[in-house]
Amino acid sequence: xxxxxxxxxxxxxxxxxxxxxxxxxxxxxxxxxxxxxxxxxxxxxxxxxxxxxxxxxxxxxxxxxxxxxxxxxxxxxxxxxxxxxxxxxxxxxxxxxxxxxxxxxxxxxxxxxxxxxxxxxxxxxxxxxxxxxxxxxxxxxxxxxxxxxxxxxxxxxxxxxxxxxxxxxxxxxxxxxxxxxxxxxxxxxxxxxxxxxxxxxxxxxxxxxxxxxxxxxxxxxxxxxxxxxxxxxxxxxxxxxxxxxxxxxxxxxxxxxxxxxxxxxxxxxxxxxxxxxxxxxxxxxxxxxxxxxxxxxxxxxxxxxxxxxxxxxxxxxxxxxxxxxxxxxxxxxxxxxxxxxxxxxxxxxxxxxxxxxxxxxxxxxxxxxxxxxxxxxxxxxxxxxxxxxxxxxxxxxxxxxxxxxxxxxxxxxxxxxxxxxxxxxxxxxxxxxxxxxxxxxxxxxxxxxxxxxxxxxx
Amino acid sequence: xxxxxxxxxxxxxxxxxxxxxxxxxxxxxxxxxxxxxxxxxxxxxxxxxxxxxxxxxxxxxxxxxxxxxxxxxxxxxxxxxxxxxxxxxxxxxxxxxxxxxxxxxxxxxxxxxxxxxxxxxxxxxxxxxxxxxxxxxxxxxxxxxxxxxxxxxxxxxxxxxxxxxxxxxxxxxxxxxxxxxxxxxxxxxxxxxxxxxxxxxxxxxxxxxxxxxxxxxxxxxxxxxxxxxxxxxxxxxxxxxxxxxxxxxxxxxxxxxxxxxxxxxxxxxxxxxxxxxxxxxxxxxxxxxxxxxxxxxxxxxxxxxxxxxxxxxxxxxxxxxxxxxxxxxxxxxxxxxxxxxxxxxxxxxxxxxxxxxxxxxxxxxxxxxxxxxxxxxxxxxxxxxxxxxxxxxxxxxxxxxxxxxxxxxxxxxxxxxxxxxxxxxxxxxxxxxxxxxxxxxxxxxxxxxxxxxxxxxx
Numbered sequence: 062x063x064x065x066x067x068x069x070x071x072x073x074x075x076x077x078x079x080x081x082x083x084x085x086x087x088x089x090x091x092x093x094x095x096x097x098x099x100x101x102x103x104x105x106x107x108x109x110x111x112x113x114x115x116x117x118x119x120x121x122x123x124x125x126x127x128x129x130x131x132x133x134x135x136x137x138x139x140x141x142x143x144x145x146x147x148x149x150x151x152x153x154x155x156x157x158x159x160x161x162x163x164x165x166x167x168x169x170x171x172x173x174x175x176x177x178x179x180x181x182x183x184x185x186x187x188x189x190x191x192x193x194x195x196x197x198x199x200x201x202x203x204x205x206x207x208x209x210x211x212x213x214x215x216x217x218x219x220x221x222x223x224x225x226x227x228x229x230x231x232x233x234x235x236x237x238x239x240x241x242x243x244x245x246x247x248x249x250x251x252x253x254x255x256x257x258x259x260x261x262x263x264x265x266x267x268x269x270x271x272x273x274x275x276x277x278x279x280x281x282x283x284x285x286x287x288x289x290x291x292x293x294x295x296x297x298x299x300x301x302x303x304x305x306x307x308x309x310x311x312x313x314x315x316x317x318x319x320x321x322x323x324x325x326x327x328x329x330x331x332x333x334x335x336x337x338x339x340x341x342x343x344x345x346x347x348x349x350x351x352x353x354x355x356x357x358x359x360x361x362x363x364x365x366x367x368x369x370x371x372x373x374x375x376x377x378x379x380x381x382x383x384x385x386x387x388x389x390x391x392x393x394x395x396x397x398x399x400x401x402x403x404x405x406x407x408x409x410x411x412x413x414x415x416x417x418x419x420x421x422x423x424x425x426x427x428x429x430x431x432x433x434x435x436x437x438x439x440x441x442x443x444x445x446x447x448x449x450x451x452x453x454x455x456x457x458x459x460x461x462x463x464x465x466x467x468x469x470x471x472x473x474x475x476x477x478x479x480x481x482x483x484x485x486x487x488x489x490x491x492x493x494x495x496x497x498x499x500x501x502x503x504x505x506x507x508x509x510x511x512x513x514x515x516x517x518x519x
Numbered sequence: 520x521x522x523x524x525x526x527x528x529x530x531x532x533x534x535x536x537x538x539x540x541x542x543x544x545x546x547x548x549x550x551x552x553x554x555x556x557x558x559x560x561x562x563x564x565x566x567x568x569x570x571x572x573x574x575x576x577x578x579x580x581x582x583x584x585x586x587x588x589x590x591x592x593x594x595x596x597x598x599x600x601x602x603x604x605x606x607x608x609x610x611x612x613x614x615x616x617x618x619x620x621x622x623x624x625x626x627x628x629x630x631x632x633x634x635x636x637x638x639x640x641x642x643x644x645x646x647x648x649x650x651x652x653x654x655x656x657x658x659x660x661x662x663x664x665x666x667x668x669x670x671x672x673x674x675x676x677x678x679x680x681x682x683x684x685x686x687x688x689x690x691x692x693x694x695x696x697x698x699x700x701x702x703x704x705x706x707x708x709x710x711x712x713x714x715x716x717x718x719x720x721x722x723x724x725x726x727x728x729x730x731x732x733x734x735x736x737x738x739x740x741x742x743x744x745x746x747x748x749x750x751x752x753x754x755x756x757x758x759x760x761x762x763x764x765x766x767x768x769x770x771x772x773x774x775x776x777x778x779x780x781x782x783x784x785x786x787x788x789x790x791x792x793x794x795x796x797x798x799x800x801x802x803x804x805x806x807x808x809x810x811x812x813x814x815x816x817x818x819x820x821x822x823x824x825x826x827x828x829x830x831x832x833x834x835x836x837x838x839x840x841x842x843x844x845x846x847x848x849x850x851x852x853x854x855x856x857x858x859x860x861x862x863x864x865x866x867x868x869x870x871x872x873x874x875x876x877x878x879x880x881x882x883x884x885x886x887x888x889x890x891x892x893x894x895x896x897x898x899x900x901x902x903x904x905x906x907x908x909x910x911x912x913x914x915x916x917x918x919x920x921x922x923x924x925x926x927x928x929x930x931x932x933x934x935x936x937x938x939x940x941x942x943x944x945x946x947x948x949x950x951x952x953x954x955x956x957x958x959x960x961x962x963x964x965x966x967x968x969x970x971x972x973x974x975x976x977x
Contacts, residue, residue, distance in 0.1 A: 095681040222955065223553040225903050260955055420878070420934045422905055445683050447880055447934065449907045476878045476905065476934065479953040495937040497680065497718055 086515075089373075090442045090508045096367050097504035103363040104496045106134055107418075110355045111491035116346035118178075119386035119393075120152040120317045127342050128320050131358060131383050135324025138362050139369025140381070146321040148396040150386045153179050155346055156310025160254075160283065162293060163189070166300040172289040174254065175266035175347055176282075176311040177238065178389055179273070183281040187308030188213070188252045194297055197237050198244050210249035213305050216241045217256045217294055219287075220481065227260065227477045228416070231484075234258050235269070242282035243274035253282040254305060256290040258481065264288050265486040268345050270389055281309055319343075321393045322383040326365055328514075330376035336510055338364055338412040339382030341393065341459055348489035352480065356418030356494055356502070357473075358383050363503040364510055375514045377409060384459040387415070391458060398462040408468040410513055412506060413457030416473065417480040418494040420447065421505040425454025425472035427461075432469055432518050439512050448505050450474060469518055471509075475502055544973075547831075548900045548966045554825050555962035561821040562954045564592055565876075568813045569949035574804035576636075577608040577844035577851075578775045585800050586778050589816060589841050593782025596820050597827025598839070604779040606854040608844045611637050613804055614768025618712075618741065620751060621647070624758040630747040632712065633724035633805055633944075634740075634769040635696065636847055637731070641739045645766030646671070646710045652755055655695050656702050668707035671763050673755075674699045675714045675748055678939065685718065685935045686874070689942075692716050693727070700740035701732035711740040712763060714748040716939065722746050723944040726803050728847055739767055777801075779851045780841040784823055786972075788834035794968055796822055796870040797840030799851065799917055806947030810938060814876030814952055814960070815931075816841050821961040822968055833972045835867060842917040845873070849916060856920040866926040868971055870964060871915030874931065875938040876952040878905065879963040883912025883930035885919075890927055890976055897970050906963050908932060927976055931964055 097103075110127060117123035128145070135143050160174040190213045195201040197218035201209065216237035220230040235258055242253040257267035264286045273279045285293065296303055322342065328334065340357020344350020361381040368375060385393035401408055412424075423443075426433045437451045455461070456470035464470060475498070483489040555561075568585060575581035586603070593601050618632040648671045653659045655676035659667065674695035678688040693716055700711040715725035722744045731737045743751065754761055780800065786792065798815020802808020819839040826833060843851035859866055870882075881901075884891045895909045913919070914928035922928060933956070941947040 094683075098680045222556045222958075225552075227955070420936045447908070450905070478878045478955045478959060482953065495940065497685070497936045500680075501936060 086512065087442060089511060092371055093367055093508045093511060094446060094504040096370055097363065097500045097507065098497065102366060103359050103503055104499060107351060107355050107359045107494060107499065108491050110359065111349035111351040115349050117342065117344050117350060118153070118346050119150040119319050119343040119389055121346065124319060124343055128322050131322050131342060131362065132324070134362050135365060135381060138324065138366035139326060140324030140365055141327050142325040144323050146323065146396050146400060148319055148385065148392045149316040150319040150392050151179070151390050152314040152317045153311060153389065154314060156182060156312065158283065158309050160305065160307035162296065162303060162305055164296055164300045164303040167296050172293065173264050173266055173286040174283040174307060175268045176309045177255070177268055177271040177284060178345070179270055179313065180282045180309065180311055181279045182310045182312050183308050187306055188281060189304050189306040190251050192293065192297065192303055192305045194294060198241055201244055206248040209245060212250055213252040213254060214241070214245035214250045215254050215293060217290055219256060220258055220260050222260050227481050231258055231481055238269050238284065239272050242271050242280055243277050246277040246280045250280060252280050252307065254307070255282065255284045257284050257287050257486070259287060259484065259486070261482045262287045262291065265488045266347070267484060267486040268347055269485045281307070283307055283309060319385045321385050321397055323380055324362065324365060325378055325380045326368060326375055328376050328378040329374050332378050334377045334407045334409050335380055336377050336410045336514055337380040337382050337408065338414065338506055338510065339384050339459060340414045341385070341387030342383040343386050343388050345388060345485045348487045349491055350489060351491045351494050352417040352483045352489050353485065354387070354415045356499055357414030360414050360499065360503040360506060364507045367503070367507045373511065377514050379510065379514065387459055394459040394462045401463060401466055408463055408466055409518060410469045410471065411456065411460035411463050412471040412473055412510070413460040414473045414506065415457045415459065416477055417475055417483070418499040418502060419475040419479065420498045421502045422474045422476050423448055423450025423452070424509065425452065425456065425474055427454065427456050427464065427470040435518060442508065443505065446501060446505065473502065473506055544970065545900060547969060550829055551825055551966045551969060552904060552962040554828055555821065555958045555965065556955065560824060561817050561961055562957060565809060565813050565817045565952060565957065566949050568817065569807035569809040573807050575800065575802050575808060576611070576804050577777045577801040577847055578610040579804065582777060582801055586780050589780050589800060589820065590782070592820050593823060593839060596782065596824035597784060598782030598823055599785050600783040602781050604781065604854050604858060606777055606843065606850045607774040608777040608850050609637070609847050610772040610775045611769060611847065612772060614640065614770065616741065616767050618763065618765035620754065620761060620763060622754055622758045622761040625754050630751065631722050631724055631744040632741040632765060633726045634767045635713070635726055635729040635742060636803070637728055637771065638740045638767065638769055639737045640768045640770050641766050645764055646739060647762050647764040648709050650751065650755065650761055650763045652752060656699055659702055664706040667703060670708055671710040671712055672699070672703035672708045673712050673751060675752055677714060678716055678718050680718050685939050689716055689939055696727050696742065697730050700729050700738055701735050704735040704738045708738060710738050710765065713740065713742045715742050715745050715944070717745060717942065717944070719940045720745045720749065723946045724805070725942060725944040726805055727943045739765070741765055741767060777843045779843050779855055781838055782820065782823060783836055783838045784826060784833060786834050786836040787832050790836050792835045792865045792867050793838055794835050794868045794972055795838040795840050795866065796872065796964055796968065797842050797917060798872045799843070799845030800841040801844050801846050803846060803943045806945050807949055808947060809949045809952050810875040810941045810947050811943065812845070812873045814957055815872030818872050818957065818961040818964060822965045825961070825965045831969065835972050837968065837972065845917055852917040852920050859921060859924055866921055866924055867976060868927045868929065869914065869918035869921050870929040870931055871918040872931045872964065873915045873917065874933055874935055875941070876957040876960060877933040877935070877937065878956045879960045880932045880934050881906055881908025881910065882967065883910065883914065883932055885912065885914050885922065885928040893976060900966065901963065904959060904963065931960065933960055
């Protein structure tokens with residue numbers, strides 16, 4: 062059977078200088094991995110950020126502590142310049158969260174919920190109403206006003222486990238959380254409860270932002286853990302009159318100041334050309350923000366530390382960027398892009414690390430074909446570490462805004478099979494990040510930046 | 520820069536029948552992944568095996584329960600024939616385990632140890648002696664008798680984090696556990712304490728078998744958790760007279776009967792030719808044997824369930840094999856190989872699943888070059904799931920014995936970055952196995968067996 066005959070021709074340059082260059086680069090890449098795998102600074106920093114500081118909304122005291130902590134860390138990592146970018150962020154704060162199912166058939170029981178970010182509060186009385194289950198926004202719209210009015214809409218569309226990418230599964234189901242509450246309000250719903258976006262069946266509520274349509278009344282909206290979403294769905298089958306009660310007091314206060322944090326190693330040859338790598342420093346407050354996205358922040362700073370430790374003097378200026386407010390309004394990415402626009406700084410490359418701290422798989426590259434081909438040339442350096450995917454793909458919400466500046470955008474891609482078990486939930490804790498998997502990711506990014514800095518992208 | 524110019528020529532057959540065949544196979548592979556990713560039977564079975572049955576030495580009541588449980592599971596998975604292979608196994612049982620450091624400088628404190636499998640007991644008094652630290656067997660031999668006599672030898676060689684493969688790092692450091700105690704006894708040591716074989720710094724002792732040399736006295740031997748190995752090493756720097764006390768009562772009783780469990784779906788075209796996939800059912804008793812190797816057993820049975828569920832009637836007979844006693848003496852693999860020898864059964868393919876339940880990376884293939892090339896042809900079916908490594912490599916301790924029968928041997932390879940955090944320790948629990956990662960592995964194996972069964976290997 063010859064379905065696929067694959068012929069691999071490694072046309073390696075055979076002249077001695079090229080071969081010597083290649084060996085030197087291979088040696089450098091191995092030194093970078095050795096350094097990352099043998100040093101615990103990054104892992105211990107993530108421990109501090111997760112366990113000592115913890116969850117950190119962009120407007121919180123915790124995030125201000127994280128701003129100071131990462132700035133200090135950049136200094137120890139050898140950054141020669143550290144600065145902040147000021148911005149005003151939305152000031153939503155979480156309050157009380159309780160919920161119960163009330164059924165004449167099954168009795169009354171508490172269920173585990175969590176307020177959605179930016180959701181309006183229920184008032185001290187809470188809300189109680191009959192529940193109507195829908196499998197996403199399309200089904201809601203098919204049912205229409207008669208079925209929906211005065212109800213709490215239970216959006217129970219699960220992430221599809223059969224999809225190859227968990228991010229695709231998340232993307233498809235996330236609409237019900239982001240637009241669902243306002244879609245339900247259009248038909249007269251009084252509240253919304255959203256199935257947590259995870260492939261696991263457990264008792265962690267997975268929060269996230271909801272975005273209200275200003276044209277319709279804002280209704281309270283919470284997520285419910287998957288175990289209790291299944292329970293509610295089961296109960297509804299034998300008791301369609303079941304009521305849900307919930308009370309939340311999360312609310313929006315006047316905007317406050319917050320910051321991007323940036324640490325830089327000045328380039329030796331092209332100091333005015335930038336290579337940046339970043340994650341977002343804000344994190345949902347119900348967990349510790351370890352996988353999302355403490356790890357991306359710390360891995361970015363670790364690139365600076367590895368360069369400093371190994372005495373690598375980059376030709377271009379290398380920046381680690383801690384973006385603020387990715388989870389709520391994306392203010393940090395807007396602020397950074399505005400800085401690039403107004404300063405006219407040339408940004409050669411921007412890597413986003415915001416898919417968790419598991420083992421590296423590869424890189425999604427958003428650039429012209431010839432740039433992708435150039436990066437793919439270096440793949441053999443990465444294969445021994447299991448890093449095999451160098452392909453066209455999206456970068457991320459924070460660096461994506463630099464596209465207008467012709468920056469080559471890259472999304473660092475770890476294995477995402479288990480990422481949504483943690484994402485936006487109390488299960489996103491330091492203990493769920495494996496040291497070596499995290500270290501492998503830092504090394505992958507540092508090695509790629511090393512090669513791009515050395516040889517450029519043209 | 521053109522270090523590597525990679526030209527990929529996919530010489531896909533363009534005639535219509537071949538293309539149609541390819542599409543049909545792609546569809547079958549996708550159906551296999553869909554089924555594995557959408558069904559929780561395997562994950563719930565692993566939960567039962569880990570949490571309800573738990574750790575299971577080859578001679579234990581737990582393993583007998585596991586034998587019955589997996590036989591039943593094979594029946595539900597659609598096996599038409601289920602049988603046992605009887606054998607006698609070593610009957611080592613764990614007893615009391617306590618240890619303390621006694622230092623005039625630092626005081627006295629308990630440390631966490633665990634008996635090594637097959638180790639002799641200390642006697643009720645325990646043993647107490649000065650400690651000499653060595654970085655593996657070579658250093659022990661350099662020090663010689665004068666330094667070693669009447670001491671407890673502290674083998675403190677860590678796994679090397681800079682090595683690309685954690686299995687290589689394990690293999691290099693494991694000699695001190697397997698041969699260390701007898702090597703120390705040759706020079707008059709009274710006991711041995713081995714640094715736990717893991718890259719993590721934590722309080723889990725990682726046990727494993729030790730093998731005594733019959734020519735020298737058998738001395739008690741334990742492993743110590745890495746946190747306390749580091750502590751002991753630190754204390755020794757300022758107090759070389761530090762003593763270690765430990766008491767163990769693990770001991771060997773007369774051999775008992777145990778079993779391999781085999782479930783089979785009879786082939787439609789070549790019923791006398793076998794494709795087997797297996798893991799080992801025994802597991803160290805200090806944990807739950809989830810990653811090592813409950814997951815390999817359940818994934819093997821899951822192949823049968825997927826075939827049955829999708830109505831795939833294999834041409835060859837497919838067997839799931841639960842090997843017994845991999846951890847202590849390898850009796851199950853010997854017994855299975857003897858069965859093959861005496862029955863003359865033709866074994867086309869044997870896959871071993873014994874590297875944990877993380878995301879699949881690929882397959883190590885132990886076969887002639889042309890067979891490997893044949894299997895590599897199917898790689899494009901697997902790449903969308905991140906399964907990319909199809910290369911020459913070792914299979915495993917259980918199926919490895921079938922090499923003499925010209926069986927193609929394959930070692931299923933998941934991502935091994937975090938495997939040794941769990942291996943042989945109380946940390947090897949069900950909760951550390953991610954459902955989707957495990958499901959991806961089952962699917963990878965089922966899809967490969969599907970293709971090999973359909974097209975053969977010649």
